[in-house]
Amino acid sequence: MGQEALVFQAYCGEEPPRFMNRAELEVARLLDFYGIPWQYEPRSFVLEEDEDGRVREAARPDFYLPEQDLYLELTTMKQSLVTRKNRKIRKLRERYPDVRIKLFYKRDFERLVQKYGFDLG
Secondary structure: OOOOOOOOOEEEOOOOOOOOOOHHHHHHHHHHHOOOOOOOOOEEEEEEOOOOOOOOOOEEOEEOOOOOOEEEOOOOOHHOOHHHHHHHHHHHHHHHHOEEEEEEEEHHHHHHHHHOOOOOO
8 A cells, every 4th residue: 555644643653654455544543533542563473383483373463552452453354254364363362362452344444434434535
């Protein structure tokens, strides 16, 4: 996704965010509008390693809200394709039981779009 010159007031990450899609940008704008401190993809969680300790699978949630100690993962893909993402979140919760994570589905995002009038153009 092409990156505009973005200025966020509530962003508290170290590197400028480089969003993968428009939906992530709009969620960042919503968090920023409400002054909710956030980071973009600040951490990867190892989900599976091979016998030599090399990472075979990892998850990197889209957002972290430090004041809530909560990770957010956004998926706007077709619901029929969400199974893999659900599996990763389930593995993350099993391996890291103290990590709080919320998965936002396409329908959740569509509700936010309607409620707050996002510009997805």
